[in-house]
């Protein structure tokens with residue numbers, strides 16, 4: 001960078017800081033919450049590990065209590081470290097706390113300002129949310145249970161037939177956490193993505209290998225979560241840098257290219273949906289149904305961003321709405337399943353207990369069904385404990401305060417980023433004794449009925465992986481159903497074990513407590529790939545799995561969906 005550019009940046013940063021500092025001093029009536037001291041201009045920006053912030057945030061939570069304050073450049077950040085504080089602001093006062101302080105580069109440029117998860121709390125977001133509610137809300141989501149049930153049959157079959165490759169072959173995770181397609185992690189991804197692809201586009205992931213779309217969905221997601229990470233771009237923290245012309249802002253050119261690269265994928269899904277509809281092929285799925293309704297209302301073509309005058313989503317907003325469902329629902333759900341396997345391998349006594357319950361209730365003649373959930377309370381507790389011990393989005397998705405507010409005598413400035421510190425809440429020893437242990441008894445009480453339902457009603461919640469209030473994860477019902485049916489069937493029918501380490505002669509299991517070494521970095525983060533063997537528990541289980549796979553093919557055909565190519 002030339003000297004003049006450096007001077008420009010420094011002057012811009014100084015100006016932003018002064019304006020911000022003066023206006024804060026004038027407005028602040030109550031004191032800001034306590035927090036670590038920062039440095040001039042940059043505040044705490046360099047104290048936050050942008051890709052693995054949660055251990056530091058937990059330390060600060062232990063030091064400062066239920067609320068602390070950070071400044072990342074001119075951006076005020078309020079971190080809520082207790083369930084009570086997070087519920088009070090993001091649920092009880094949700095009218096003020098349902099917007100997003102979206103990262104400029106990731107949202108405005110990479111997403112063309114259209115990615116639902118980062119939309120502000122405005123008319124566009126409300127339209128998207130309302131439209132999706134009719135598909136993935138509590139009742140309509142039950143319409144996908146048939147698909148989820150069938151997809152788990154394929155999942156079990158694949159684990160028995162193909163997962164051994166993750167032990168017999170050498171696999172290396174890619175530099176951006178890419179998963180080799182012959183590793184068992186990829187079988188989990190096929191399952192979770194196939195479910196949400198059906199929800200969105202009425203299609204399946206029916207091949208195990210050579211799925212360019214499947215890989216690109218994860219590549220786009222991995223790239224996006226990296227780009228969106230706070231601290232990644234100075235232009236996110238210092239708005240004045242956004243005024244720089246293109247030749248002084250290489251990040252803008254880079255971000256525009258990412259937008260084009262993403263749109264090649266997401267746009268192609270929409271165009272394929274439109275082409276199928278023109279050929280008279282009636283596909284199910286949110287986007288296809290929406291396109292038909294929009295065409296019936298007279299807007300067959302609605303290019304561009306945002307909404308039409310009569311309130312229909314235009315193509316790009318619709319494209320990114322489909323993308324959000326695919327992104328939000330694929331890796332998060334896959335990570336939960338992968339983490340569960342790791343926790344079970346690390347705690348064989350828990351697996352034995354879960355299996356004993358399933359064997360007693362189900363037997364070996366049939367697989368567990370959704371209706372069995374109420375009779376499998378320990379299994380449900382194992383799932384909840386998986387999400388508590390390792391939330392896929394360790395720090396949740398930040399909200400934003402739209403107006404000044406006061407909480408317990410502390411000033412919360414308008415425009416602050418609000419972080420519900422899921423990790424610290426889940427690691428609070430007052431609620432969860434011995435919090436770093438994987439112990440389903442955190443959720444299990446003998447004789448008490450448990451279900452996985454953790455809807456937005458905060459008084460009935462027992463973990464916080466799905467966020468808060470009006471921005472509460474809209475796909476939680478789909479997610480919980482996928483997770484329950486996949487994991488209860490896994491425990492029922494599949495014997496999974498760690499391979500023997502040649503050096504130690506003992507089973508090789510990743511140390512789940514070693515965050516740095518064994519868990520990926522980033523906003524959405526799961527375990528690094530690890531080998532495991534999967535085989536049917538008995539001849540009887542194998543027969544049920546094989547028969548269910550074969551029967552599923554006829555059902556796919558009857559629904560007009562692709563059969564599995566194996």
Ligand code: HEM
Nearest residue numbers: 117328329332333397465466467468471473474475478479
């Ligand atoms: C274990 C799986 C999942 C986890 C841990 C998870 C977690 C989250 C979190 C933390 C948020 C942000 C909540 C907030 O702002 O307070 C979110 C938003 C969202 N999730 Fe999920 N999610 C999962 C699965 C799914 C699935 C399967 C779908 C779709 C079928 C989905 C769709 C969405 C959507 C559309 C949003 C955006 C909501 C908004 O901004 O208004 N999620 N999710």
